[in-house]
Amino acid sequence: MHKLYSNKKVIFSLMAPGLFVFAAAILAPILLSVYYGFTDYSGIGKSSFIGLDNYRTLFQDSVFWTALRNSLFLAIGFICIQHPLAMLTAIKLDQLQGKAEGLFRCIFFIPNVISVAVIAYLWKFIYNPNFGLVAKVLKNLGFTGQLNLLGSGNAIWSVLVVLIWHGFGWGMLIYYTGVKNIDPVMYEAASIDGANGRDIFFHITLPLMKPVIQVNVTMAVIAALKQMETVYLLTAGGPGNETQFMASYLYKQAFQSYKYGYGNSISVMFIVICLISTVALNRIFAERGE
Structure with missing residues (x-):
């Protein structure tokens, strides 16, 4: 068996299917995207090579910077709001034990198994200024005005609430798995030594x-950058372009405005930003570990 697995031909034959899938499904599309980013291709017909024109336009495009700002803003919301709450919820679930633990774990994860379309239209009704749940609650509290939560100035905050709520279950489940992998003996030893709940949590x-937090934070940043479906169904990037995110703006340029080449230049920037974010987060966590 050792001779078999030390044979280079056998090793290559075992790796070949995975390498082929990787090349066909990931590497080839990325290379094609890079190529089309240097063209004026509209998605139909022929294209012409225009060099860096798309990227020059991109850096002068105020909507692109709005989309990038919204994506980074959402990433901060995930890291600073969603993840602390998800971690605390995971710790509390671990302490429940028994049937209650499984029940609440399922309840918190329900939004993640509901269709994105259902989520978007559900929140549209909740935010409706005439008959929505928020409007009725405000009316019962004595608020007489009409508050359009998906209107100008409010839409981005409303969208952030939906996205943070919708992705809460995944973050909680990952942290819950991490908590479950901690040896209970360590908690018992700390309690015997007189450590309180705060000391146990921080020490x-x-x-x-830390490894779980690193994975979850990296996934949160990437998820924020590629956020598209919920935003598109909820606001379609509006009003104006206030709720545009990188992925939704890419879709709009490539498939609605028929600027396929320009859309691919946005996708290349998207890949570059994801790589930079991943490397930066790995460096930050490595330094903290040292």
């Missing part, structure tokens, strides 16, 4: 959860 749970 045992948090340090041991």
Whole structure:
């Protein structure tokens, strides 16, 4: 068996299917995207090579910078609001034990198994200024005006609430898995030594959860950058372009404005930003670990 797995031909034959799938499904589309980013291709007919024109236009495009700002704003919301709440919820679930633990774990994860279309239209009704749930609650509290939560100035905050709520279950489940992998003996030893809940969290749970936090934060940043479906169904990037995100703006340029080449230049920037974010986060966590 050792001779078999040390044979280069056998190793290559085992790796070949995976390499082929990777090349066909990931590498080839990325290379094509880079190529089309240097053209004026509309998605139909022929294209012409225009060099860096798309990228020059991109850096002068105020909507692109709005989309990038919204994506980064959402990433901060995930990291600073969603993840602390998800981690605390995971710790509390671990402490529940029994049937209650499984029940609440399922309840918190329900939004993640509901269709994105259902989520978007559900929140449209909740935010409706005439008959929505928020409007009725405000009316019962004595608010007499009409508040359009998907209107100008409010839409981005409303969208952030939906996205943070919708993705809460995944973050919680990942942290819950991390908490479950911590040896209970460590908690028992800390309790015997007189450590309180705060000490246990900061000196045992948090340090041991570092790899899980790193994965979850990296996934949150990438998820914020590629956010598209919920935003498109909820506001379609409006009003104006206030709620444009990078992925939704890419879709709009490539498939609605028929600027396929320009849309691919946005996708290249998207890949570059994701790579930079991943490397930066890995460096930050490595330095904290040291």
